[in-house]
Amino acid sequence: MSEPLLNVTGLTMRFGGLVAVDGVNLSADTGRITALIGPNGAGKTTIFNCLTGFYKPTSGELSLSHPTRGKVSLQTLPGYQVARHGVVRTFQNIRLFPRMTVLENLLVAQHVGLMRKSVLGVAGLLGLKGWRTAQKEAIERARFWINRLDLAAVANEEAGNLSYGMQRRVEIARAMNTDPLLLCLDEPAAGLNPRETAALGELLQGIRAEFGIGILLIEHDMKLVMGISDHIHVVEYGRKIAEGTPEQIRTDERVIKAYLGEPDEEELPAVVAADIAEVAAGEGDRV
Amino acid sequence: MATVALPTRLKDAAIAAGLALVLAIPFIGLFTVSTDQGLVVNSRWSWVAWAVGLVFAGRLLLGAGRDALAARANRKNNEHIDLTNHHKNNRILRGIAIGFVVFIVPVFFLIYGGASGIQIILALVICLLIGFFLDILGGFVLPALKKVDRSSVGTRLTRAFMVAALLFAVTLPFMPYSDRYIIDLGTTVLIYILLGLGLNVTVGLAGLLDLGFVAFYAIGAYSFALLSKFFGLDFWVCLPLSGLIAAGFGVLLSLPILRLRGDYLAIVTLGFGEITRIVILNWQGLTGGPNGVSGIPRPGLFGLSFERRPPEGMVSFHEVTGIGFSGEHRLMFLYLIVLALVCLAAWVINRLRALPVGRAWEALREDEIACRSLGINPTASKVSAYAIGGMMGGFAGCFFAARQGFVSPESFGFIESALILAIVVLGGMGSQVGVVIAALFIVMLPELGREFADYRMIVFGLAMITIMVWRPGGLLSTRVPTVKLDQKGA
Ligand SMILES: Nc1ncnc2c1ncn2[C@@H]1O[C@H](COP(=O)(O)OP(=O)(O)O)[C@@H](O)[C@H]1O
Numbered sequence: 001m002s003e004p005l006l007n008v009t010g011l012t013m014r015f016g017g018l019v020a021v022d023g024v025n026l027s028a029d030t031g032r033i034t035a036l037i038g039p040n041g042a043g044k045t046t047i048f049n050c051l052t053g054f055y056k057p058t059s060g061e062l063s064l065s066h067p068t069r070g071k072v073s074l075q076t077l078p079g080y081q082v083a084r085h086g087v088v089r090t091f092q093n094i095r096l097f098p099r100m101t102v103l104e105n106l107l108v109a110q111h112v113g114l115m116r117k118s119v120l121g122v123a124g125l126l127g128l129k130g131w132r133t134a135q136k137e138a139i140e141r142a143r144f145w146i147n148r149l150d151l152a153a154v155a156n157e158e159a160g161n162l163s164y165g166m167q168r169r170v171e172i173a174r175a176m177n178t179d180p181l182l183l184c185l186d187e188p189a190a191g192l193n194p195r196e197t198a199a200l201g202e203l204l205q206g207i208r209a210e211f212g213i214g215i216l217l218i219e220h221d222m223k224l225v226m227g228i229s230d231h232i233h234v235v236e237y238g239r240k241i242a243e244g245t246p247e248q249i250r251t252d253e254r255v256i257k258a259y260l261g262e263p264d265e266e267e268l269p270a271v272v273a274a275d276i277a278e279v280a281a282g283e284g285d286r287v
Numbered sequence: 288m289a290t291v292a293l294p295t296r297l298k299d300a301a302i303a304a305g306l307a308l309v310l311a312i313p314f315i316g317l318f319t320v321s322t323d324q325g326l327v328v329n330s331r332w333s334w335v336a337w338a339v340g341l342v343f344a345g346r347l348l349l350g351a352g353r354d355a356l357a358a359r360a361n362r363k364n365n366e367h368i369d370l371t372n373h374h375k376n377n378r379i380l381r382g383i384a385i386g387f388v389v390f391i392v393p394v395f396f397l398i399y400g401g402a403s404g405i406q407i408i409l410a411l412v413i414c415l416l417i418g419f420f421l422d423i424l425g426g427f428v429l430p431a432l433k434k435v436d437r438s439s440v441g442t443r444l445t446r447a448f449m450v451a452a453l454l455f456a457v458t459l460p461f462m463p464y465s466d467r468y469i470i471d472l473g474t475t476v477l478i479y480i481l482l483g484l485g486l487n488v489t490v491g492l493a494g495l496l497d498l499g500f501v502a503f504y505a506i507g508a509y510s511f512a513l514l515s516k517f518f519g520l521d522f523w524v525c526l527p528l529s530g531l532i533a534a535g536f537g538v539l540l541s542l543p544i545l546r547l548r549g550d551y552l553a554i555v556t557l558g559f560g561e562i563t564r565i566v567i568l569n570w571q572g573l574t575g576g577p578n579g580v581s582g583i584p585r586p587g588l589f590g591l592s593f594e595r596r597p598p599e600g601m602v603s604f605h606e607v608t609g610i611g612f613s614g615e616h617r618l619m620f621l622y623l624i625v626l627a628l629v630c631l632a633a634w635v636i637n638r639l640r641a642l643p644v645g646r647a648w649e650a651l652r653e654d655e656i657a658c659r660s661l662g663i664n665p666t667a668s669k670v671s672a673y674a675i676g677g678m679m680g681g682f683a684g685c686f687f688a689a690r691q692g693f694v695s696p697e698s699f700g701f702i703e704s705a706l707i708l709a710i711v712v713l714g715g716m717g718s719q720v721g722v723v724i725a726a727l728f729i730v731m732l733p734e735l736g737r738e739f740a741d742y743r744m745i746v747f748g749l750a751m752i753t754i755m756v757w758r759p760g761g762l763l764s765t766r767v768p769t770v771k772l773d774q775k776g777a
């Protein structure tokens with residue numbers, strides 16, 4: 001069996017005395033949606049922060065099998081280099097460039113390639129033909145994702161003025177404009193209504209099918225997770241407590257206990273508990 | 288929905304009139320006469336009333352004219368003009384542009400031209416007509432040029448305003464009313480515009496505070512002064528060198544502050560400005576210390592000198608052209624040099640904004656963490672922002688040295704940094720047109736208030752406070768997008 005796209009082994013992250021992530025192993029592969037679930041404070045976002053170069057993990061190996069660059073240890077790269085190797089994320093609290101337009105947000109995401117094609121700005125400053133072509137291509141690529149995520153009507157609006165749901169979509173479109181290998185989404189359905197959530201599920205499945213990239217998904221919405229994931233990892237108190245297909249997770253004793261057992265830990269205990277109970281009872285309709 | 292209701296128009300006009308009142312009271316309402324008992328402040332409130340009334344009427348008229356035009360455009364191509372929000376901003380923008388022309392120019396004539404009341408009112412009316420004409424011109428001519436995308440009215444107007452301003456600036460030294468004083472003042476304004484454009488890159492675009500920007504100005508000035516003193520290099524060689532040296536110091540400054548934010552960034556940049564000045568002050572052997580460097584050569588034009596007696600190896604301008612010698616020619620020439628520098632800087636920065644370098648600056652200002660998550664190296668963005676900003680400061684410094692023929696540390700105190708920062712903040716962070724307007728305002732206001740002698744800085748301060756209360760985001764706080772998506776087939 002060949003190496004998966006991303007292979008995390010023994011990831012540990014300590015903040016002073018607090019062990020936020022404790023020896024977690026997980027993997028994600030191209031063409032698959034891998035979900036990472038667990039109660040609030042379980043350490044999911046911290047795993048993302050380690051993965052995408054925002055934290056230096058205390059220990060552990062984050063190994064990426066890059067199609068051209070071979071095996072890359074993500075934890076050894078400078079933070080901004082992770083995205084250049086194809087691992088791109090969105091944020092739990094949306095982080096757009098609020099005073100720039102949607103189109104500009106997507107063009108910023110193409111920075112690395114454009115910077116090269118503008119020869120550090122010189123060719124761009126002189127308005128050379130090569131640069132103009134590159135710029136047109138960049139705009140067309142942005143246009144593709146703007147249309148794909150149904151943002152055409154607001155393409156020239158400042159991103160900060162958009163509705164919450166739209167901002168989430170802009171963030172995904174922006175991440176896709178970096179041409180990633182692995183798209184890491186941190187609670188993309190948070191704050192979305194059921195219809196928007198359903199559309200998100202379809203979108204992610206579409207991206208997986210069409211572009212064959214890997215998706216790593218942190219999500220609380222159990223219907224969504226159970227509906228679209230190929231593989232699920234469950235963490236609690238920084239430790240991985242289970243992994244498997246949605247069917248396996250749905251019936252896992254420890255998972256059910258983790259979700260139902262500590263309602264005080266939950267931000268949305270009632271909702272999540274209801275979701276998981278519903279799913280556990282096999283009533284959850286697939287998205 | 289392009290037409291705006293009458294009450295809105297009235298309110299709009301009232302706001303303009305209110306602003307007119309605030310400005311007119313000190314500048315038009317009060318004046319001093321010297322009598323046997325010394326200086327006496329007299330008032331002429333009727334003039335103030337006239338000015339306010341005119342602005343009110345003019346603003347209303349303008350609004351009505353705009354509405355009529357917009358309605359016509361609407362009828363013509365049933366295209367929907369949405370975003371009432373933008374319209375509001377455009378109105379404000381127009382208000383500033385026109386209010387500016389309406390005010391500063393006539394007041395200027397009033398005080399320095401010794402014009403009579405009738406002439407002032409005439410000037411006001413002419414200015415209003417010019418503003419109105421520009422407004423219409425912007426509406427008709429610019430969209431007709433196919434190259435210009437059908438952008439918002441505000442963009443078109445800004446463009447029209449810029450063209451008019453450029454025309455005004457280029458022709459200024461050749462106008463009959465331009466004497467030494469006006470050309471000199473114009474040169475000062477342009478130096479501050481250049482400085483403002485430079486600081487605008489660091490502070491306005493990249494969002495990195497710099498309280499020591501004057502350091503680059505000083506470094507540019509001393510680079511030229513010392514290169515010419517020790518190596519005999521002339522202005523045109525030193526100009527790019529000064530820029531490069533200042534940019535180098537920009538890189539140097541950016542390194543220790545890469546991880547700093549907020550207060551810490553403020554303190555370190557402030558320190559950089561002061562350290563530069565103090566080093567210059569104390570390094571007697573190189574910089575001449577408090578005595579400065581004098582005898583800096585004046586710039587020539589392709590080997591032509593503007594001096595009465597040209598230096599060795601140069602021919603004088605007045606001999607070659609056969610025009611009689613006049614000290615004003617040199618001033619005009621200096622003015623045109625700095626004008627060209629400003630245009631070049633504005634053009635380059637405007638282009639950079641639409642290039643990955645500039646977009647990364649703005650993205651950095653908006654959210655550094657998001658930048659990193661997209662593979663942008665924030666360090667590179669910060670370093671380049673300080674370098675390019677510093678380079679503009681260096682150009683301004685080199686020119687300053689050439690103009691004065693003398694530099695000393697006195698010219699580069701903290702107050703200069705504060706003034707340049709005020710230009711950027713007042714103009715609206717990131718806006719180049721804003722920098723131009725604010726520089727005019729900040730340089731001319733104390734000049735206009737000279738009659739108030741010691742009180743002029745108070746008037747200046749009050750005017751600044753009024754503006755910042757009125758528009759906390761600066762005069763032009765609407766950001767103009769660098770690129771627009773044309774809706775294909777929609
Ligand atoms: N930078 C940090 N410093 C200290 N503690 C942190 C930091 N980031 C996260 N934590 C802690 O790590 C734990 C896991 O947080 P997080 O990864 O955000 O959880 P999740 O995303 O699963 O809800 C929490 O207890 C949180 O307080």
Ligand SMILES: [Mg+2]
Nearest residue numbers: 044045046092
């Ligand atoms: Mg989280």
